Amino acid sequence: MTNSFGEFHKAKMFFVIGSNMTEAHPVASTFLKNAVQSGARLIVADPRAHKLVDFAELHLPLKVGSDIALLNGLMHVLIKEELYDKKFVQSCTVDFENLKAQAENYPPEKAAEITGIPAEKIVDAARRLASVKPVMLCYTLGITEHTCGKNNVMSVANLQMLLGNMGMECGGVNPLRGQNNVQGACDMGALPNVYCGYQAVTDPKAKEKFEKVWGVEGLSDKVGLMIPQMMDGLVDKKVRAFYIFGENLANTEPDIRKVEHELASAEFLVVQDIFRNETTRFAHVILPGCAWSENNGTFTNSERRVNRVRKASEPPGISKPNWWIFKQIAKRFGHEWESSTGQEIWDNEVSAFSPNFFGIRYNRIEGDGLQWPCTDECHPGTSFLHKEGKFTCGLGNFQSVEWTPPAEVECEEYPLVLSTGRRLYHYHTRTQTGRCEGLNDLLGEETADISLEDAENLGIEDKEYIKVKSRRGEVTVRARVTPEVPKGMVWMAFHFREGNANWLTNPAFDPVTLTAEYKACAVRIEKQ
Amino acid sequence: MKPSFILNGRTVSFVKGQSILEAAEAANVPIPSLCHMKGASPTGNCGVCVVDMNGEEVLACSTPANEGIAVRTQTPAIVALRKERIKELLDSGNHNCAIGSSDNGDWANFQQNVQASDGATELCPAWGDCRLQELAYEYQVTGGGHQDYTVRQYPEKKDEPLIIRDYSRCIRCGRCVAACNEIQVNLAIDTGFLEEDPFSNPDKAYPVAKDNCVYCGECIQACPVGALVERKARYQFRPWKAEKIRTTCPYCGVGCQQMLHVVDGKIAKVTGVEEGAPNKGRLCVKGRFGYDFIYSDERLTNPLIRNNDGTFRDASWDEALDLVANKFKEAIDKYGPDSVAGVSCARSINEDSYQMMKLFRSVFKTNNIDHCART
Ligand code: SF4
Ligand code: SF4
Ligand code: SF4
Numbered sequence: 074m075t076n077s078f079g080e081f082h083k084a085k086m087f088f089v090i091g092s093n094m095t096e097a098h099p100v101a102s103t104f105l106k107n108a109v110q111s112g113a114r115l116i117v118a119d120p121r122a123h124k125l126v127d128f129a130e131l132h133l134p135l136k137v138g139s140d141i142a143l144l145n146g147l148m149h150v151l152i153k154e155e156l157y158d159k160k161f162v163q164s165c166t167v168d169f170e171n172l173k174a175q176a177e178n179y180p181p182e183k184a185a186e187i188t189g190i191p192a193e194k195i196v197d198a199a200r201r202l203a204s205v206k207p208v209m210l211c212y213t214l215g216i217t218e219h220t221c222g223k224n225n226v227m228s229v230a231n232l233q234m235l236l237g238n239m240g241m242e243c244g245g246v247n248p249l250r251g252q253n254n255v256q257g258a259c260d261m262g263a264l265p266n267v268y269c270g271y272q273a274v275t276d277p278k279a280k281e282k283f284e285k286v287w288g289v290e291g292l293s294d295k296v297g298l299m300i301p302q303m304m305d306g307l308v309d310k311k312v313r314a315f316y317i318f319g320e321n322l323a324n325t326e327p328d329i330r331k332v333e334h335e336l337a338s339a340e341f342l343v344v345q346d347i348f349r350n351e352t353t354r355f356a357h358v359i360l361p362g363c364a365w366s367e368n369n370g371t372f373t374n375s376e377r378r379v380n381r382v383r384k385a386s387e388p389p390g391i392s393k394p395n396w397w398i399f400k401q402i403a404k405r406f407g408h409e410w411e412s413s414t415g416q417e418i419w420d421n422e423v424s425a426f427s428p429n430f431f432g433i434r435y436n437r438i439e440g441d442g443l444q445w446p447c448t449d450e451c452h453p454g455t456s457f458l459h460k461e462g463k464f465t466c467g468l469g470n471f472q473s474v475e476w477t478p479p480a481e482v483e484c485e486e487y488p489l490v491l492s493t494g495r496r497l498y499h500y501h502t503r504t505q506t507g508r509c510e511g512l513n514d515l516l517g518e519e520t521a522d523i524s525l526e527d528a529e530n531l532g533i534e535d536k537e538y539i540k541v542k543s544r545r546g547e548v549t550v551r552a553r554v555t556p557e558v559p560k561g562m563v564w565m566a567f568h569f570r571e572g573n574a575n576w577l578t579n580p581a582f583d584p585v586t587l588t589a590e591y592k593a594c595a596v597r598i599e600k601q
Numbered sequence: 602m603k604p605s606f607i608l609n610g611r612t613v614s615f616v617k618g619q620s621i622l623e624a625a626e627a628a629n630v631p632i633p634s635l636c637h638m639k640g641a642s643p644t645g646n647c648g649v650c651v652v653d654m655n656g657e658e659v660l661a662c663s664t665p666a667n668e669g670i671a672v673r674t675q676t677p678a679i680v681a682l683r684k685e686r687i688k689e690l691l692d693s694g695n696h697n698c699a700i701g702s703s704d705n706g707d708w709a710n711f712q713q714n715v716q717a718s719d720g721a722t723e724l725c726p727a728w729g730d731c732r733l734q735e736l737a738y739e740y741q742v743t744g745g746g747h748q749d750y751t752v753r754q755y756p757e758k759k760d761e762p763l764i765i766r767d768y769s770r771c772i773r774c775g776r777c778v779a780a781c782n783e784i785q786v787n788l789a790i791d792t793g794f795l796e797e798d799p800f801s802n803p804d805k806a807y808p809v810a811k812d813n814c815v816y817c818g819e820c821i822q823a824c825p826v827g828a829l830v831e832r833k834a835r836y837q838f839r840p841w842k843a844e845k846i847r848t849t850c851p852y853c854g855v856g857c858q859q860m861l862h863v864v865d866g867k868i869a870k871v872t873g874v875e876e877g878a879p880n881k882g883r884l885c886v887k888g889r890f891g892y893d894f895i896y897s898d899e900r901l902t903n904p905l906i907r908n909n910d911g912t913f914r915d916a917s918w919d920e921a922l923d924l925v926a927n928k929f930k931e932a933i934d935k936y937g938p939d940s941v942a943g944v945s946c947a948r949s950i951n952e953d954s955y956q957m958m959k960l961f962r963s964v965f966k967t968n969n970i971d972h973c974a975r976t
Pocket of ligand 3 (some may be wrong): 098099100101850851852853854855856857883884885886887888889975
């Protein structure tokens with residue numbers, strides 16, 4: 074997020090796109106709702122009429138995967154009617170002409186055709202967005218989990234730059250991160266292209282620096298594999314030994330049948346986790362790690378705030394801190410690592426080697442955490458980025474993008490679109506929430522959420538078991554007939570093994586980020 | 602010059618728009634209240650914050666501080682009023698924590714009735730963590746004991762997950778309503794219950810949650826008495842037994858700050874850290890109630906190695922780690938460093954991800970390290 078949760082309650086207007094905040098980020102949504110109750114305005118763009126829509130002045134129910142068409146349509150109106158922030162565009166951005174030319178191709182009528190939202194409504198939305206400043210834009214996986222995910226992200230950034238909503242309090246582009254520490258895992262360099270603190274592996278200076286601080290030679294300067302490539306590698310034998318730490322890939326990746334085939338092909342698979350799950354079935358070695366609250370460390374939230382996590386309980390049996398396990402393996406390769414507590418790892422390594430986190434030390438985050446960039450030990454942390462329109466690379470770059478449809482679209486055989494997401498009472502594959510007393514009572518099984526119209530046409534009753542089929546598989550689940558879902562759409566989650574949407578989802582990926590298209594594939598539903 | 606008024610004989614300044622209660626609090630003169638809730642509109646429901654303003658009795662929470670007023674918070678008349686109010690509240694329900702035991706001859710009978718209604722032999726689950734009890738002690742309110750236990754009806758305790766809503770201890774302060782409607786904005790409790798008479802229309806006279814409740818438990822955290830309690834924590838411990846440890850929620854990317862109430866090395870209850878960033882005391886259902894998975898019997902407790910038949914056997918750390926190291930060495934020797942790959946965990950602490958990426962980069966010499974960054 075460029076901005077912070079602390080700004081929500083005083084924001085003047087929100088544009089929320091592809092984010093079911095009341096279920097996926099409940100507490101963040103409370104601050105947004107507080108703001109709306111005290112007069113802030115809210116526009117929601119989402120195929121579903123989820124709870125936040127009740128608070129919105131305008132709902133744009135776009136067709137799944139048509140985000141870029143909508144955003145380009147909005148920008149078309151802003152440029153045509155000269156409603157955009159000319160000063161910001163002139164002084165803080167480059168390549169406006171390209172954007173203008175691109176947006177030219179998306180008059181509201183064309184955007185309407187692709188998105189299914191009437192042209193007047195698009196014009197109206199653009200005018201509303203231009204009438205208030207700043208507008209805070211929030212998005213979640215509804216933007217990224219598409220084959221055009223990266224383009225979607227660029228498109229929302231274009232809109233905010235065009236409106237001049239960057240670099241100020243209560244504005245910005247704010248992706249709410251799905252998992253508690255997905256921000257942190259990125260920050261730590263658990264990515265194929267960067268060390269901790271986003272220092273590129275291809276940068277000879279960074280390579281030299283890490284060789285020095287780690288006391289090693291020959292660090293690779295070749296960008297590594299992303300998860301889908303690793304999975305392919307298991308089959309084509311490019312990957313011979315595979316280490317999975319704390320991810321239940323067998324349930325979370327699209328097309329479970331394919332994933333399980335890949336995992337089963339692994340020559341040697343280590344899984345480090347806290348429970349047996351669908352993925353450990355394929356392991357050769359299972360290593361028991363500590364869970365949350367069994368050792369000391371930090372998480373970094375969506376607003377870049379590094380918070381302390383503290384030990385409250387002893388880990389069961391002889392399970393060990395995860396960092397300890399990695400250290401023991403290093404030792405078996407002749408590497409003696411010094412740090413032997415969470416604090417030593419953070420203070421002496423992570424923070425010491427990463428300019429952006431340099432000022433964040435355990436003794437400074439005993440109470441509230443600090444938001445990076447935080448470059449020295451007196452730095453108060455940064456609540457919003459790009460202050461006064463100063464971007465990391467100097468000027469904000471408009472990268473105009475063309476709308477592309479999802480990889481798999483509805484057809485005669487599979488006439489409905491399946492979109493997936495998360496529900497309030499569970500978390501991912503339920504390895505945790507499924508073992509908490511009470512939570513299963515609130516939601517005990519998967520459902521396929523369908524519209525009133527489709528239910529009526531197919532003669533399906535609420536709670537009746539139905540079959541959902543895609544080209545990859547089929548599941549049997551109860552139907553949940555709800556006005557939240559528009560005609561032509563099926564909506565499901567992936568919390569339960571039974572009826573997991575990932576038996577159906579399409580392993581098609583964004584060509585750059587390799588994010589899977591969880592949000593769109595073609596399905597058909599049938600009565601049992 | 603900042604505006605000011607006289608508080609217990611002292612001149613104190615205030616900020617325009619502050620209530621007497623807020624201004625007094627800022628001047629370090631706390632005025633007791635059961636219903637006041639920061640960040641929500643004042644209701645004046647409990648009546649305990651009564652003070653003397655220029656000789657007149659007013660409620661400090663809903664009366665604005667004003668230039669020139671003289672406020673006294675502890676005159677004998679005010680204290681007497683407050684005591685009366687506290688006694689009324691104690692008398693209004695099953696308050697059996699023995700603060701007011703003395704002057705009602707029928708206490709034993711009352712206690713028995715309450716225990717039957719609680720389905721437990723212990724005293725109230727809020728004992729030791731209750732604002733009403735604290736005030737009763739502070740103001741030495743004796744007397745009480747339930748006057749009407751034989752006749753009074755309360756809405757039923759529903760058998761629902763996670764929350765026990767026991768309206769027999771509800772003092773109708775309205776804090777849960779503010780928590781649900783103004784703080785969390787879940788709109789699951791109807792206002793208007795205060796207009797109903799608890800004797801003639803008990804089902805409508807209490808803040809009963811509707812079906813759209815999302816079990817965030819904010820109302821529990823707001824309840825000053827034992828009317829709303831966590832089902833999982835009920836009767837499990839008394840507050841002075843618990844060590845409080847601040848930590849960060851393990852679920853979504855908001856990163857809410859939690860206070861763990863830890864008894865004998867086990868988390869017994871979770872509350873939000875009031876004033877902590879970013880959540881300012883708020884939690885959702887997962888953050889508040891999703892802690893006990895770590896105590897599941899199904900936890901992995903031992904390294905495991907796969908047998909030829911696909912089953913697993915226990916192994917020592919040395920054996921398991923040697924095997925892992927050897928297999929990775931073998932692959933690297935035979936096929937080069939890029940023949941190994943790893944996926945880190947977006948749930949675990951930063952320090953774990955750092956160590957894993959360090960292992961892959963500095964030891965294995967590959968950049969084949971990733972996590973589900975994009976989901
Ligand atoms: S709610 Fe408070 S005053 Fe009432 S019985 Fe429980 S502890 Fe005592
Ligand atoms: S649990 Fe949350 S939603 Fe339910 S009544 Fe309490 S505050 Fe409202
Ligand atoms: S309490 Fe809820 S909103 Fe807060 S971090 Fe945890 S899961 Fe997210």
